[in-house]
Amino acid sequence: MTTSSTIAGAFSPSYTAARALFRERAAAGGARLEEHRHPLAGPQGEPLVLDTARFGRDDARRVLLLSSGTHGIEGYCGSGIQSFLLADGLAARLPADVALVLVHAVNPWGFAWSRRVNEDNVDLNRNFLDHAAPQPANPDYDALYDVLNLASLDPAAIADGMRALKAFEEQHGWAAMYRALSGGQYAHPRGVQYGGVAETWSNRTLRAIWARHAAAAEVAALVDLHSGLGPRALGMLLQTAPENGVAARCARHCWPDVIRAEPAAGGDAALVSGLMGPAFVAALPRVAAVGIVLEFGTRELAEVMLAVQADHWLAEHGDRSSDEGRAVAARMRDAFFLDDADWQEAVCARARDVVQQALHGIATFHPEESR
Numbered sequence: 001m002t003t004s005s006t007i008a009g010a011f012s013p014s015y016t017a018a019r020a021l022f023r024e025r026a027a028a029g030g031a032r033l034e035e036h037r038h039p040l041a042g043p044q045g046e047p048l049v050l051d052t053a054r055f056g057r058d059d060a061r062r063v064l065l066l067s068s069g070t071h072g073i074e075g076y077c078g079s080g081i082q083s084f085l086l087a088d089g090l091a092a093r094l095p096a097d098v099a100l101v102l103v104h105a106v107n108p109w110g111f112a113w114s115r116r117v118n119e120d121n122v123d124l125n126r127n128f129l130d131h132a133a134p135q136p137a138n139p140d141y142d143a144l145y146d147v148l149n150l151a152s153l154d155p156a157a158i159a160d161g162m163r164a165l166k167a168f169e170e171q172h173g174w175a176a177m178y179r180a181l182s183g184g185q186y187a188h189p190r191g192v193q194y195g196g197v198a199e200t201w202s203n204r205t206l207r208a209i210w211a212r213h214a215a216a217a218e219v220a221a222l223v224d225l226h227s228g229l230g231p232r233a234l235g236m237l238l239q240t241a242p243e244n245g246v247a248a249r250c251a252r253h254c255w256p257d258v259i260r261a262e263p264a265a266g267g268d269a270a271l272v273s274g275l276m277g278p279a280f281v282a283a284l285p286r287v288a289a290v291g292i293v294l295e296f297g298t299r300e301l302a303e304v305m306l307a308v309q310a311d312h313w314l315a316e317h318g319d320r321s322s323d324e325g326r327a328v329a330a331r332m333r334d335a336f337f338l339d340d341a342d343w344q345e346a347v348c349a350r351a352r353d354v355v356q357q358a359l360h361g362i363a364t365f366h367p368e369e370s371r
Helices: 004-008 015-028 072-087 108-112 139-143 155-172 174-182 201-214 246-254 276-283 301-317 323-336 341-364
Strands: 032-041 047-055 062-067 098-104 219-232 236-239 288-297
Touching: 004 072, 004 341, 015 032, 015 047, 015 072, 015 098, 015 108, 032 108, 032 201, 047 108, 047 201, 062 072, 062 201, 062 341, 072 098, 072 108, 072 219, 072 323, 072 341, 098 201, 098 341, 139 155, 139 174, 155 174, 155 301, 201 276, 219 246, 219 276, 219 301, 219 323, 219 341, 236 246, 246 288, 246 341, 276 288, 288 341, 301 323
Parallel strands: 062 098, 062 219, 219 288
Antiparallel strands: 032 047, 047 098, 236 288
């Protein structure tokens, strides 16, 4: 029976505690666990590990992957959802011929260090592109570099920055503002929204996991858990795929309320670069695959953005071990995770519904018949 206490007990106060709880519950459910050790350590010298837990037959023809912590700090939400689902008996409700793979802490370094980015300042959900090809340009970001990467957290500097952003949007429109804030950039290694110039450790590790667990499947779905964007606790389902492609058809079959954000033509065609979902589909060319984001809103967008700016300022100019540094880390957690019981209950309920829809959907999806 699901109660408020069991939901609250799924959410942990640190990466180390979250990992221990995840592994304990996965093992109790009969999972086959694997560890992928990160080359660096956590704040207390603790090991950093991307863990996987597989349920279901090794030769299952349909596979659901549920991942957390792509944006490290968002692991507080995503890991809690995974641990809740394990306690809620998810593994016992798998349809025949469906396997479930839980991927815990895609970015363990960011989770442990209370950062959204990885150890190289890379936003992992902007890193999944062909790094041998010319990097995407983002002139809108370039124009706002000083505003998005503040040299001071003085209230006057922050206010000036917010006014500059508002003026930019009024002059150039929503698409240009969105590209600047969220589209990813590849020219400023120490700036926010940096996508990197090569595949990161997490990128390479995930690709190996996808190949191991899904390359032999007929149908595969990836649900990547995120927090911080959208209305409070809503749980938006987001995907980018051509409308008539297999990925979009599979998404509609699984989730009637999925939001398909297909890039527009012309200058807005690359509003966002390097996303994980399309990379998952491309990595499995012989599989009917779909990758989506399940995003849970927390606080007002401006509050979340200011927390990220403060974290970036701390990494570039401050001392993470200072009182100010600890305050910024706490602010980041508060921006991407809420200790409120009603938020946690809504998040868990929505995630359970989405995952159940996914399991039923991939069990019943037939690519050729869906045309």
